[in-house]
Amino acid sequence: MSEALPPDPARRAKRSATISLVLVAGAGAAAFGLARLDSSQRDEDVLVYGSLGACIAERIRSAEACTQAEAAARAAYLASAPRYETLADCERHHGPGGCVPGAAVTPAAQDRYLPVMAAFMMGRTDEQDLPVQPLYAHAPAEERHAHGGGYAGGYCTGAGARVFSAGGTSRTHVPASVARTTTSTPRTIAYGGFGGTGRTVAASGSGHGSGGG
Amino acid sequence: MRRVAIPERPDWREHAARAGFHFHSFDGAPYWDESAHYAFTLAEIERDIEEPSRELHALCLAFAERAVEDGAILASLAIPEHAWDAIRASWRRRDPGLYGRLDLRYGGAGTGPAKLLEYNADTPTALYESAVFQWLWLEDGLARGRLPSGSDQFNSLHERLVARLAALGTALGTSHLAFASFSDAPEDRGTVAYLQDCALQAGLSAPFLPVEAIGLESSDGWFVDQAGRPIEALFKLYPWEWIFADPFGRAIGASPTRFVEPPWKAVLSNKGLLAHLWAMAPGHPNLLPAFFENDPAKAMLGPSFVKKPLYAREGANVLMVRDGAVAAREEGPYGAEGFIRQGLAALPCFDGRHALVGSWIVGDEPAGLCLREGDGPITTDRARFVPHVIDP
Numbered sequence: 001m002s003e004a005l006p007p008d009p010a011r012r013a014k015r016s017a018t019i020s021l022v023l024v025a026g027a028g029a030a031a032f033g034l035a036r037l038d039s040s041q042r043d044e045d046v047l048v049y050g051s052l053g054a055c056i057a058e059r060i061r062s063a064e065a066c067t068q069a070e071a072a073a074r075a076a077y078l079a080s081a082p083r084y085e086t087l088a089d090c091e092r093h094h095g096p097g098g099c100v101p102g103a104a105v106t107p108a109a110q111d112r113y114l115p116v117m118a119a120f121m122m123g124r125t126d127e128q129d130l131p132v133q134p135l136y137a138h139a140p141a142e143e144r145h146a147h148g149g150g151y152a153g154g155y156c157t158g159a160g161a162r163v164f165s166a167g168g169t170s171r172t173h174v175p176a177s178v179a180r181t182t183t184s185t186p187r188t189i190a191y192g193g194f195g196g197t198g199r200t201v202a203a204s205g206s207g208h209g210s211g212g213g
Numbered sequence: 214m215r216r217v218a219i220p221e222r223p224d225w226r227e228h229a230a231r232a233g234f235h236f237h238s239f240d241g242a243p244y245w246d247e248s249a250h251y252a253f254t255l256a257e258i259e260r261d262i263e264e265p266s267r268e269l270h271a272l273c274l275a276f277a278e279r280a281v282e283d284g285a286i287l288a289s290l291a292i293p294e295h296a297w298d299a300i301r302a303s304w305r306r307r308d309p310g311l312y313g314r315l316d317l318r319y320g321g322a323g324t325g326p327a328k329l330l331e332y333n334a335d336t337p338t339a340l341y342e343s344a345v346f347q348w349l350w351l352e353d354g355l356a357r358g359r360l361p362s363g364s365d366q367f368n369s370l371h372e373r374l375v376a377r378l379a380a381l382g383t384a385l386g387t388s389h390l391a392f393a394s395f396s397d398a399p400e401d402r403g404t405v406a407y408l409q410d411c412a413l414q415a416g417l418s419a420p421f422l423p424v425e426a427i428g429l430e431s432s433d434g435w436f437v438d439q440a441g442r443p444i445e446a447l448f449k450l451y452p453w454e455w456i457f458a459d460p461f462g463r464a465i466g467a468s469p470t471r472f473v474e475p476p477w478k479a480v481l482s483n484k485g486l487l488a489h490l491w492a493m494a495p496g497h498p499n500l501l502p503a504f505f506e507n508d509p510a511k512a513m514l515g516p517s518f519v520k521k522p523l524y525a526r527e528g529a530n531v532l533m534v535r536d537g538a539v540a541a542r543e544e545g546p547y548g549a550e551g552f553i554r555q556g557l558a559a560l561p562c563f564d565g566r567h568a569l570v571g572s573w574i575v576g577d578e579p580a581g582l583c584l585r586e587g588d589g590p591i592t593t594d595r596a597r598f599v600p601h602v603i604d605p
Contacts, residue, residue, distance in 0.1 A: 015368040140440045160441045188431045193461030195425040
C-alpha cells in the first residue's frame with residue numbers, strides 16, 4: 001500500500017475513515033433484546049406471586065398482608081386491565097390462551113378482550129409503601145421465537161412495563177418507576193392503524209421498496 | 214465528470230453477500246452496476262455539488278419555517294388539515310431530521326450549475342449502497358490496484374449518520390429509537406437494517422417492528438410496540454402522506470411519541486416544494502422554474518416541461534413534454550392530489566445512459582453522492598446504482 005499515498009497530503013479525504021457494521025449477519029433478528037436499562041433508576045425489591053396461597057405459604061409477608069394484596073390486585077385488575085379490540089391483538093401480547101372476553105370479567109369491558117391476571121406484585125415490606133399491581137403474562141410471539149425454546153416468560157404491568165422473576169422465585173426487583181406507576185384507567189390498545197395506505201399504493205406500483213424512494 | 218467503463222469484479226456478488234447487501238438485483242436485472250463508474254474532479258464535487266446542496270437544504274429549511282405557519286401553503290401541498298398541528302408542533306419543538314437526498318441534474322464542469330429536480334426528504338432509500346457498499350467498492354478497488362492510487366469518494370455518510378443518530382437521541386431525550394418499515398420489502402428492510410446498525414453504534418437501542426405492528430394506546434396517545442410498550446421515538450421508512458391517510462394518522466399530533474423523520478419533513482418531500490422555492494428565490498442558479506399546474510404563470514415554461522405529481526416516488530406518473538410533444542411518460546398510482554410543472558432540464562447522457570446525481574444530506578450537512586443510471590430520460594425504480602470516485 002506504499003503507493004497509495006495521496007498526491008496532496010494536506011487534502012482531507014471526502015469519505016468516511018472507517019465503516020463497521022455490527023448487525024449485518026443477522027439484520028433484524030439481532031435487534032431484539034437490546035433495550036438498555038437506565039442505570040440512574042433506583043430499584044425496588046418486590047414479591048411476585050401467582051396465587052394467594054403461594055404468598056401465604058412463603059411466609060415473607062403475613063397472611064393478612066397477602067390477603068389484602070391479592071384483593072387489591074383483583075380490584076385493580078377489574079378497573080384497569082388493558083383492553084384490546086380483538087382477541088388476536090390481545091394474544092399477540094399475552095400469548096395463546098392468555099386472554100378472555102371482557103364481558104366475562106366486568107360489564108365495563110364488554111366488546112373488548114382482557115389478559116387474565118397471571119400474578120400480583122407487592123412490596124417486600126410495608127415501609128416501601130408500594131401499590132399492589134396485577135401482572136399479566138408477557139409473551140409476544142416474536143420474542144418467544146427470538147428466545148428459541150428457552151423462553152422464560154416474564155410479566156408485564158398494566159402500564160406495559162416488564163417484570164422478570166428469575167427461576168420461579170417470588171423475590172425480584174424492578175425499577176422504582178415501574179413499581180410506583182399504576183394505571184387507574186385501562187389502556188385500550190388498537191393495532192393495524194398504519195400501513196393500509198401504503199399497501200394500497202404499493203399494490204398498484206412495482207417498486208423495489210414500498211415506502212422508500 | 215466522466216463515465217469510466219471497467220470490467221466488474223467477478224466476485225462482487227460474494228462481496229455483496231458478505232456485506233449484507235441482498236437487494237443488489239431487481240427482477241433478475243442488476244441494480245448494483247459496477248461495469249462503470251463516474252469520476253469527478255474535487256472542484257466538481259465541492260463547488261458544483263456540495264456547496265449548492267448545503268445552500269438548497271438551507272433554502273428548504275427557510276421554506277419549512279414559513280410553510281408550517283401558513284395554511285394556504287399547507288393546503289397547496291395537499292396536506293390534510295388534520296395534520297397541520299402535528300407538522301407545526303414538530304417544527305416549533307425543532308424535532309431533528311436525520312437525512313434526505315437531493316436529486317440533481319448535473320453533467321460536469323462547463324455544463325451549467327446543478328439543478329434541483331426534487332428533494333427526497335422523508336423516506337429516501339439507496340442509503341446503504343451509497344454509504345457502505347460503494348465505499349467498500351472503492352477501498353477494494355484501491356487495494357487491488359483497479360482504481361488510480363489516491364482516488365477518493367464523496368461519502369462521509371456512515372460517520373455522519375452515526376454522529377447524527379447520537380445527537381438525535383440526546384435531542385429527543387431517549388436512548389431508544391425503534392425502526393419501522395414494511396418487513397416484506399427487501400430494499401426498505403435493508404435500508405432500515407443499516408440505519409439500525411448505525412443507531413446501535415451511536416449507543417441507542419434499535420429494535421425493528423413492521424409498520425402494521427405499531428399499536429396506539431388511546432388514553433395517553435402513545436404509539437406502542439407489539440408488546441404494548443410505549444415507543445419513545447420511532448424512525449419510519451413509511452411516508453408522511455401515507456401516515457396522514459391511515460386511521461392512526463389523526464393521532465400523531467396528540468401523541469408523546471416522537472418521529473424520525475419529523476412531521477415537518479412532509480412540507481419538503483412534496484413536489485409542490487419546487488414551485489414554492491422558485492417563488493421564494495426566482496432565478497436561483499440551482500433551481501428550475503416550477504409552478505403549480507393550476508397557476509397560469511406556468512405558461513412561461515413554453516412547450517417544454519416536466520409534469521410531476523405532488524406525491525410520487527421512483528419517477529411514477531411523471532410526464533415529459535418537449536416542444537409540445539410527449540417525450541417520455543411513466544405510469545403509476547399517483548396524481549390524485551395534483552401536479553406541478555417544472556422547466557425541462559434533461560439528464561446528461563453518458564454512453565447512452567441517463568445519469569442522475571443524488572446528493573445526500575445528513576442533519577443539515579452534505580454527506581455524499583449516489584449516482585443512478587437509467588435507460589430512459591425519467592429515472593425510475595429500474596435505474597441502476599453506479600459507484601463514483603473523485604480523481605486523485
